[in-house]
Amino acid sequence: MHYETIIIGAGLSGLAAGIRLAYFDQSVCILERHTTIGGLNSFYRLRGRNHDVGLHAVTNFAKPGTKSGPLSKLLRQLRLSWDDFSLCEQNGSSVVFPGASLKFNNDFSLLESEVAESFPQQVDNFRRLHQFLLEFNELDLAQEAVSARKAVAEFITDPLLLDMLFCPLMFYGSARADDMDLNQFVVMYKSIFMEGFGRPFKGVRPIMKALVRKYKESGGILKLRAGVQEILLEGNRAVGVRLDDGTELTADRVLSSAGLAETSNLCKDQLPIEPSERQPGVVTFNEMIDVIDAEPADLGHDQTIIFFSETEEFHYQKPEEPCDLRSGIICSPNNFQYGEPLEEGIIRITALANHDYWLGLEEDEYRSAKQVWAEKIRETSLKYLPDYRSHILDTDSFTPRTIKRFTWHENGCVYGAPVKRLDGTTGVEQLYLCGTDQGFLGIIGSMLSGITMANNHCLMG
Amino acid sequence: MSPAEIRQVIIDILAKIAPDEDLSNLDDEKPFREQMELDSMDFLDIVMELRKLYRIQIPEEDYHNLVTMDSTVTYLTPRLKDA
Numbered sequence: 001m002h003y004e005t006i007i008i009g010a011g012l013s014g015l016a017a018g019i020r021l022a023y024f025d026q027s028v029c030i031l032e033r034h035t036t037i038g039g040l041n042s043f044y045r046l047r048g049r050n051h052d053v054g055l056h057a058v059t060n061f062a063k064p065g066t067k068s069g070p071l072s073k074l075l076r077q078l079r080l081s082w083d084d085f086s087l088c089e090q091n092g093s094s095v096v097f098p099g100a101s102l103k104f105n106n107d108f109s110l111l112e113s114e115v116a117e118s119f120p121q122q123v124d125n126f127r128r129l130h131q132f133l134l135e136f137n138e139l140d141l142a143q144e145a146v147s148a149r150k151a152v153a154e155f156i157t158d159p160l161l162l163d164m165l166f167c168p169l170m171f172y173g174s175a176r177a178d179d180m181d182l183n184q185f186v187v188m189y190k191s192i193f194m195e196g197f198g199r200p201f202k203g204v205r206p207i208m209k210a211l212v213r214k215y216k217e218s219g220g221i222l223k224l225r226a227g228v229q230e231i232l233l234e235g236n237r238a239v240g241v242r243l244d245d246g247t248e249l250t251a252d253r254v255l256s257s258a259g260l261a262e263t264s265n266l267c268k269d270q271l272p273i274e275p276s277e278r279q280p281g282v283v284t285f286n287e288m289i290d291v292i293d294a295e296p297a298d299l300g301h302d303q304t305i306i307f308f309s310e311t312e313e314f315h316y317q318k319p320e321e322p323c324d325l326r327s328g329i330i331c332s333p334n335n336f337q338y339g340e341p342l343e344e345g346i347i348r349i350t351a352l353a354n355h356d357y358w359l360g361l362e363e364d365e366y367r368s369a370k371q372v373w374a375e376k377i378r379e380t381s382l383k384y385l386p387d388y389r390s391h392i393l394d395t396d397s398f399t400p401r402t403i404k405r406f407t408w409h410e411n412g413c414v415y416g417a418p419v420k421r422l423d424g425t426t427g428v429e430q431l432y433l434c435g436t437d438q439g440f441l442g443i444i445g446s447m448l449s450g451i452t453m454a455n456n457h458c459l460m461g
Numbered sequence: 462m463s464p465a466e467i468r469q470v471i472i473d474i475l476a477k478i479a480p481d482e483d484l485s486n487l488d489d490e491k492p493f494r495e496q497m498e499l500d501s502m503d504f505l506d507i508v509m510e511l512r513k514l515y516r517i518q519i520p521e522e523d524y525h526n527l528v529t530m531d532s533t534v535t536y537l538t539p540r541l542k543d544a
Binding site (some may be wrong): 023024065066067068072073076077081132246449455459460 | 477478479480481482497498500502503504505509513526
């Protein structure tokens with residue numbers, strides 16, 4: 001079978017790319033090894049309950065009808081309507097460090113006033129930083145990666161405020177340990193602090209379903225349980241793929257959301273990119289999900305997301321311990337303005353994790369370690385939450401091992417490789433990247449990654 | 462197609478690409494960009510939609526003809542006369 005474009009991976013980026021191509025009448029086939037769609041943002045059912053794999057909140061919130069910004073751009077490009085996502089706004093979130101906290105919501109003026117109150121001597125610096133970030137063109141795909149820490153420290157001279165600003169942005173999208181690419185910082189700053197958080201009442205499902213529906217309506221082919229074992233090259237040109245079951249499919253081009261290191265492996269290491277430039281990421285997480293018999297707000301917890309660090313200096317790296325209990329993210333999907341309550345209360349708590357530890361355990365050790373660390377993670381966060389433990393109905397958790405098992409991303413890594421390929425090229429002709437390792441992250445970012453790569457490499461010319 | 466029909470085709474395409482825009486007061490002599498939020502991705506889509514609908518190829522060097530409604534209709538009239 002021959003296709004104009006073969007896409008590896010039915011996550012958000014692959015599906016978004018697929019919609020663009022199928023809509024404009026290309027023959028396109030998405031190949032997904034897993035039994036279901038979604039990739040890093042999938043969903044599952046466990047013991048009678050629906051869960052999202054990764055979704056805390058959708059960033060880049062915009063009110064329906066907004067004419068500019070990433071969300072509006074993406075809906076236009078995919079010919080979807082605001083109703084397809086039906087995002088409800090967050091209640092409000094905060095960054096909590098020793099001795100200081102900053103609240104923020106979808107109205108930027110709250111964060112500005114919080115900075116003015118807690119860091120009066122930094123507020124002018126913060127405003128200058130804000131202006132600098134507004135003028136920065138984060139979508140320039142030709143830019144070189146530079147250190148965000150260095151750039152932002154030119155403005156913000158209080159190390160505590162600096163780390164408090166970095167904390168949520170790193171947690172929600174840095175593939176680099178202890179730093180971010182400046183363009184990524186700008187993307188995250190705008191998407192989290194300026195546009196803010198929203199969530200569909202039913203989580204990631206309606207988004208994924210809208211994408212698949214649109215893709216199939218447009219004539220796209222989706223094959224599940226169809227893992228790509230090898231990308232077939234002729235000289236330095238991609239010409240197709242071989243599946244796990246030996247089937248060969250040919251294509252004019254291949255768009256891979258598998259990750260750069262993973263794509264390189266699929267090409268039998270033939271990518272003409274220095275090995276140091278194509279390493280898998282090392283930043284990843286454990287998360288525990290408690291289902292509780294009460295609305296968190298009724299227990300006194302109405303914040304949407306709390307990003308905390310127990311230390312003034314925020315450590316964002318692979319921890320020595322199985323999980324880093326010095327910091328975390330507490331998210332309650334209940335705490336959005338839905339108009340009606342979710343069926344049950346949910347508390348999700350995330351901590352940095354050491355992938356070597358989690359990937360190396362024997363199966364029985366793994367099960368018990370998962371439980372032990374879920375409890376430790378929960379305990380640390382009780383400093384920031386009412387003690388809800390007597391309300392717990394069920395607990396699930398995931399680790400880097402879970403992520404690797406279902407997404408085949410090396411190291412069970414969430415935000416992909418530390419060195420991005422913003423323009424999506426791989427050095428091999430007709431083989432392009434989309435998704436985490438192209439470099440637009442988050443729910444909206446990953447879809448824009450697919451759209452942009454489809455436009456630039458598969459539609460033009 | 463007549464120029465009036467072509468104008469309607471473009472209106473329909475714009476409504477698809479930018480459903481949140483009010484197109485009823487579009488000034489045909491003014492650039493689209495001055496009246497609507499359109500970026501380069503959206504312009505690519507005007508071209509792509511025309512290709513999808515009428516199999517017409519618009520080379521990149523001709524994109525400047527798609528600035529206003531009037532210039533777009535003028536450019537497309539000979540190319541879509543048999544469509």
